[in-house]
Amino acid sequence: MSLSEVPAKISVVIPTYNRCDLLEKTLQQLTRQRLPAGEFEVIVSDDGSSDATAAVAESFSGRLQLKYTFQQDLGFRAGTARNAGARLATAPVLAFLDTGSMVGPDFLHHHLAEHGDQATRRVVVGYAYGWNPREPMPGLEDVLRQFAPEDAVARFRDDPAFQDERHEPFLECDFDLTRRVVPWSLFYSLNVSVQAADFWAVGGFDEQFCGWGFEDIELGFRLFRHGLSFWAARDAWVVEWPHERHHVEVNLKEAMVNLGRFLRKHPEPAVELLWLAAQTKLWSCENYYAELGAWCRQISGMDVADELSAASGQIPRGDRVAVIGSGGSIPASLTDAIVMDFDKELLDQALATGRHHGHHVVGLRTPLADQSVDQVIITSRLAGLWGDWGGDLLAEAHRIGRNVRTFEQAGTLQRRGGREVPPSGPAG
Secondary structure (H helix, E strand, O other), X not given: OOHHHOOOOEEEEEEEOOOHHHHHHHHHHHOOOOOOHHHEEEEEEEOOOOOOHHHHHHHOOOOOOEEEEEOOOOOOOHHHHHHHHHHHOOOOEEEEEOOOEEEOOOHHHHHHXXXXXXXXXXXXXXXXXXXOOOOOOOOHHHHHHHOOHHHHHHHHOOOOOOOOOOHHHHHHOOOOHXXXXXXXXXXXXXXXXXXXXXXXXXXXXXXXXXXXXXXXXXXXXXXXXXXXXXXXXXXXXEEEOOOOOOOHHHHHHHHHHHHHHHHHHOOXXXXXXXXXXXXXXXXXXXXXXXXXXXXXXXXXXXXXXXXXXXXXXXXXXXXXXXXXXXXXXXOOOOOOOEEEOOOHHHHHHHHOOOOOEEEOOOOOOOOOOOOOEEEEEEOHHHHHHHHHHHHHHHHHHHHHEEEEEEEEEOOEEEEEEOOOOOOOOOOO
């Protein structure tokens, strides 16, 4: 029986662009899988390479159940390439790898084991040794030239320089992602798997994300909202072969543009906190979300209608008004306002009258355009967040409005005037 006549259990999708040498290394490791070659397929999805990528893929056609697809080079379109590869997949489980990912002989076995009988719908997030773009392990390439990936892992797994950049958040939850509130912030497409039915149920990767960054985390966000549980699989590891990272500054700029797109598509507290965390470490949004949750529970249904009445009495008639921390009750003195609150239930109450429109956000990065309102009111529903995020709240308020009025403590109104703060982070 030929390889193509055996039903595949898992499809491996590898997007690539002008890295034929690294692609060859990755495919070579896949030929070492203990899972029978007929039980998995490999799809190389070429994002417009001009090197020997196609020839390298073809050279493995007798050793792997391999397919190759090519798309025109229209810039960095990794999400589009992954979708193209996934469309050729025939297996019920999709695994995504990056070019240069060195896998051990039981890599696919461990991914399949995590999906079990496929009755449990889950996302599997694999570990990535050597993946630390900020502080790459010195001498890692020499290590990988001397040792098979599994031998390198056995020898160096406890070396902090060799560990996944995400090792700290993995360790904090004891590699149990079900204990994290925002596990999707760790969904990096260099090593993940998901059932094909769930992947397509949410639409796959959003092909509007062009350039580097965030197309994978945004997919993770949608999979989480679709009801999938997230599982960490340290045994389903890869080792990233070190390679030069070109155009780092360009990549970072593209990432912030994509994060802005993410925010506009999903304007809600968790994504705002991801934006805030992007200034340091993405996974710190977990702690931010815990902080917001604790404050939300502390104030519960706190009403700020009196504060809004006091502030509205000082606002000229006809001014466009936005309220950050509106609560559920808006006084009649405010009409046609843009109301925002991190408590979705209270926001729905505020919008139920039909006199206002609004957004479920904290106020750290809102969907509003620059200088789109005349007055911004920040109520004391944000008082407990001023210590850590006051500067971010003010910067955002001054980005969207000409004048800012704050209640940093309940009942104490401060007028912040027309001081303008340049926009920071992703463009609105």
